[in-house]
Amino acid sequence: MRPDSTSHDAPFEVLRQVTLTAGLSSNGAVPIRLAENDLWRLPEGIVLRIARAGQSAAAAREVAVTRWLATQKVPAVRPLDLEQPVHAAGRAATFWEELPPHQSGTPADLAPLLRRLHDLPPPSTVPLGLMDPFVRVAERIAAARCIGGDDRRFLTARLGELQHAWVGLPAGQAPCVIHGDAWGGNCAVTEDGRRYLLDFERVSLGMREWDLTSTAIAVDTFGTLSEEEYRRFCTAYGYDVRSWDGYPVMRAVRELRLVTFALQTADQNSGALQQARYRLACVRGRRGPRPWRWEAVG
Known part of the structure; x- marks a missing residue:
């Protein structure tokens, strides 16, 4: 068409x-x-x-x-x-x-761009607002048509648990300007090797660990990134978020967001239903330990 x-x-x-x-x-x-x-x-x-x-x-x-x-x-x-x-x-x-012809970057391509962004002083002319790790999660749970009452109650309770845990997170690195959706698809590498950041819809002031956890869960949750590739990312950035005591909570919040996004997608596209149900089963403890080998949806 x-x-x-x-x-x-x-x-x-x-x-x-x-x-x-x-x-x-x-x-x-x-x-x-x-x-x-x-x-x-x-x-x-x-x-x-x-x-x-x-x-x-x-x-x-x-x-x-x-x-x-x-x-x-x-x-x-x-x-x-x-x-x-x-x-x-x-x-x-x-x-x-x-942009000129390009492809998605690797974590090692993304890392120096994130570091450069995180090191910037916050702008005085752009009202960024504070990061909200739970934005739209409750709405997605309430709106999901592909789950029953038991799953909805679980997700609602899990959301409450993580909101409580978030308040008690230990101190991390200094707050800064964060990207908010920092993954390889939002880093473009052109044929001549130049690297660009993309998609600034969720830029805000917040915890840089939020950006770094996006790559860490590619190892822990998705199982799509090797430990060696992750080590190169940490070396390029200069810090390993998995060494921070708050990482398990932040990873769990990321996973909950990914579950609810999959549910939202499955309501619009039945082809995503199997993956949505699999993700939900994982966070409910029914699919063994990580990595769960999640696949992309949407």
Whole structure:
């Protein structure tokens, strides 16, 4: 199906309205990813990001953050020089410069970029807000249609336990600007070896351990990263979050988020149901010790 067809399929219709409002054409647009946020490649080196409904403030903040990062010489995607976000069809849309041909980075590629971000002084002109490790978790549990009452009660109780444990976390490294969704897919490496950070929707002020745990659970939970690869990540960053006493709690919070994200995805795509149920069984203690070999959803 072409984006310039007469189809009223929802993503294409939103694309049409957004580009029309921005004074652009949707002709020739190619979907990059249609998920919580819709990403499109437009002609002339433009990437369009259409946020989910209700995320106008987050979209505006993402543009402000990346413009601030440009002043700090941090390698990152850059927004186009126009008034953003653009609003249409009840959604907020932002427009970005397309990167040269690239692939997702390794943890060792990501680590120095994270270190550079974490070492920055917080901006005085961009209201980042404080990190919220539990954002949308309760809503996902309540909305999940693919689980029964027993699983819902377990997840609700688990959320309460972890919220309580979070308050008692031991001191970690100095708080800083964090990425919030720091994984290899949000690091791009171009053919000439340049590295860029992507996706600043969850940038905030908080614990750098939150960013570092994203890579640690690739070893502990997903089993997709070897100990040697993880060691290279820690060496490149200069710290191993697994040596911190609060790591088990932070890992458990990350896992709960990943379970509820899988449940949300399974409600929209039955192909994710098996993985969602498997993740839930793991955190309920029914699939043995880690690593659980979780697979990607969405």
